[in-house]
Amino acid sequence: MDTIIQSVTTRAKRGPYRRHSDEFKRAAVARTQVDGASVSLIARELKINTNQLFSWRKRFGDEALAGGNAPSQLVAVTVLDTLPASAPVASVPPGVIVLSVGPAQLRLEGQVDATTLTLLLARLLP
Template sequence: MDTIIQPITTKAKRGPYRQHSDEFKRAAVARTLVAGASVSLIARELKINTNQLFSWRKRFGAETPVDGNALGRLMAVTVVDTPLAPAPVASAPPGVIVLSVGQAQLRLEGQVDAATLTLLLARLLP
């Protein structure tokens, strides 16, 4: 009678999950946003999974500055339903104002009153 002896192997239990601080995550995301950076190489250097770094980019990428401009900055807008009134006769010829802040661009056509322009500039410019 032959006896086949095979060692019994059990999988080792997985260790505890690593916890990374938000500062570490933001720093890792900032490294990936540099032109020509490889997310895979950065993840390998930091000893984290590439998919984890991509999920951090979704979470923190919008608030990380690129070239000094903050991305994803939102501005409150209120839409008011007002009845249409006849347009006042403009004494000055209509013009076009184009305001560029970072990658955002605001184009105002026609006559713009000073109060509205002041409010827009106060909201858009830091």
């Protein structure tokens, strides 16, 4: 009769969950918004899981693009039910942006902030 003796090992218990403040999360997300930034490298530097940082980007990403807790800026928008046949897009005066998505039309007049335009397009376009 053979007897196999194996040592019994138990896994060490996991430590307590780390809790990060919203300021820390926003700062981490802001670092990922810089051109050429690597989310995985930033996560490694901060000693957090990359998936956690991506989760924070979903939660705080729009705030970081808008400049943290900065108040939103309003943009004058006119919504038309249909595009009149007598107003071709080529006749739009300079300084006006007309975006047609399906039956909806977005018309931006005057000088438009690039950040605001980026957020609008991200929300409107699939």
